[in-house]
Amino acid sequence: MQQPLKLRIVTYILALIFFASGMAKLFALPFEIAAFERWGYSMTFMYLVGVIEVAGALGLLVSRFSAIVSLALAAFMMGAIATHLIHQEWPMLAFATAVALGAAWRGWVSLKTKRGRS
Template sequence: MSTIGTTTSTWKVRPGTVGLWILQVFLAFQFVSAGLMKLAGNEVMIGMFTEIGAGQWLRYVVGALEVAGALGLLVPRLCGLAALGLTGVMAGAVVTNVFVLGYSPAIALGFLLVAGLIAWFRRTAIRELVAKVAS
C-alpha cells in the first residue's frame, strides 16, 4: 500500500492587500477607459487637446500612457511602477486643467491621489524592480 503525501499551504489574505487590489482594478478600469477614448479619437478628447494647443500627438501619448499604466496596474510585479507613472500623468493633468484649460482639477486630483496611494503602498516592489533593473 502506498500513500501519496500532500502538502497544504495556508494563504493569509490580508484585508489591506485585498483593498489595494480593489483600488488597482478600479483605477485600471478608469484609465483604460479614458486612454481608449483618447486613442480612438473621441470628439470630446480631440476638442480638449485642441484647446490645450500642443497638438493631437499629445492626445496619443497621454492615451498610450494611460492604457499602459492601466495594464501595468494589473501585473503584480509592475503595479507599483505603473501607479507611480500614472501619478506623473495625473500631475500633468492637474496642472493642465488649472493653468491651461481653466477646468476644475477635482477628478484628475482624485486619480492622482489614488495612484499615489497605490505607489506608496507598493514602494517596496518599486525599489525591488528598480534595483533588479539597475544591477
C-alpha cells in the same frame, strides 16, 4: 502573496479609469479632440497620452510592476492637473487630483508592504 482587498479594488478602479481614458484618446472620440484642441495640444500628443494611459492600465494589473506603474501614473497625472488648473476646469481638476492621489497611495502602500516582507 495576495494583495489586500482594498489595494486590489483601488488597482482595478485605477486600471479602469486609465484604460477608458486612454482608449477614448486612441479612438479619437470627439470630446477628446475638442479638449486637446482647446488646450492647444497636438493630436500626436493626444495619441501619446492615450498610449501611456492604456499601457499604464495594463501595467497596473501586473503585480510585479504595479507599484512602480502606480507611482509613474501619479507623476504622469501632474500634467493633467496642471492643464486643468491653467484652464480653470475645476471639476476635472478635482477628478485628476483624486486619481493622482489614488495612484500615489496605491504605489506607496504596495512599496511599503513589499519592504516589510523583505
